Amino acid sequence: MQIRNIIFDLGAVIIDIDPARTLACFAELTGKSEQDLKEIIARRPEIFAAYETGRIDTAGFRRELNGLLNSDMSEEEFAAAWNSIIFTIPGERVATLRQLKTRYRMFVLSNTNDLHARRVDEIVASSPEASGLFAIFEKVYYSYRIQMKKPDIKTFQYVLEENDLEPSQTLFIDDLPENVEGAKNAGMRAICVTRNKPVFDHLLC
Numbered sequence: 001m002q003i004r005n006i007i008f009d010l011g012a013v014i015i016d017i018d019p020a021r022t023l024a025c026f027a028e029l030t031g032k033s034e035q036d037l038k039e040i041i042a043r044r045p046e047i048f049a050a051y052e053t054g055r056i057d058t059a060g061f062r063r064e065l066n067g068l069l070n071s072d073m074s075e076e077e078f079a080a081a082w083n084s085i086i087f088t089i090p091g092e093r094v095a096t097l098r099q100l101k102t103r104y105r106m107f108v109l110s111n112t113n114d115l116h117a118r119r120v121d122e123i124v125a126s127s128p129e130a131s132g133l134f135a136i137f138e139k140v141y142y143s144y145r146i147q148m149k150k151p152d153i154k155t156f157q158y159v160l161e162e163n164d165l166e167p168s169q170t171l172f173i174d175d176l177p178e179n180v181e182g183a184k185n186a187g188m189r190a191i192c193v194t195r196n197k198p199v200f201d202h203l204l205c
């Protein structure tokens with residue numbers, strides 16, 4: 001069946017990210033090794049899930065993380081470190097999205113949080129190549145706003161039902177295999193792309 005709709009992930013699909021940058025920043029601020037940080041963070045995944053689904057705000061998340069890491073990062077230090085994961089929106093990618101808009105209904109569905117969302121808005125506002133990025137999409141869904149996240153099937157169903165999208169005519173593009181499987185479980189077609197190397201330009205063929 002013909003694809004009529006595309007739902008895009010944001011980080012690593014439209015926007016280039018590098019999680020190692022944030023880990024390095026936290027290591028510098030806390031004096032802990034990156035390996036120690038990974039092990040400590042892995043013990044409390046619920047803190048990050050709560051922030052991504054809007055169940056705690058940015059101030060609460062910073063307090064939780066400072067407590068977890070036994071650190072005293074200021075608001076400014078924390079925001080800079082947390083947002084260092086996000087670094088560019090390639091202009092050629094935005095140009096491809098504008099071309100795709102002429103052929104498909106397009107949406108964004110991203111597991112993200114308040115600080116990252118604000119940082120993306122800053123990058124879009126300051127980059128001529130990315131200007132008007134979000135006007136390309138009919139709607140943009142952030143997990144912290146809708147209080148649900150991928151790969152929960154209910155998250156995909158929410159977007160499909162709100163926009164009257166037929167799952168079999170809808171393509172989902174993400175960089176994480178578990179999210180791709182979640183979309184497939186919701187009846188959608190799905191593609192898993194290599195991080196920061198999207199392949200959705202083949203849809204122009």
